[in-house]
Amino acid sequence: MSGVVVSADRSSGMVATVKMGNQVNLIDESGAITGEDTGPTPMDYIMSALGSCTVITLHMYAQRKNWPLERAEVTLEQRTLSTTESALAAGDKRTLISKTLQLTGDLTAEQIARLKDISSRCPIQKTxxxxxxxxTTLI
Structure with missing residues (x-):
């Protein structure tokens, strides 16, 4: 199990402190949700985890194959699906994350198609x- 510790106290408002090993980061909500927008939101962290895992996976695969992938960029957008879009019962919610890839390099059409396929195999997307x-355990 990875050692991530997140804490917040009454005086911090919507700001949470995240300790990951030797690194400390802040998470906050936007002002629209009564946060102060002093850091990424929790959803920003999920989206950045997916995006970074995707580009790292693409580069690892391209390096193994000795393909000329120079740059991989992923743009992510998230929204909640309506009941009719997701075919779920009323009140159930599903999230749609749209992932747009931009690949730069002297790649063939076959390599590009394969990299698109590989992009969905990163561990974060699979999870x-x-x-x-x-x-949850209470101590």
């Missing part, structure tokens, strides 16, 4: 698509 079980 999100499989669903996550969260077990």
């Amino acid at each position: 999100l698509e499989a669903g996550v079980v969260v077990q």
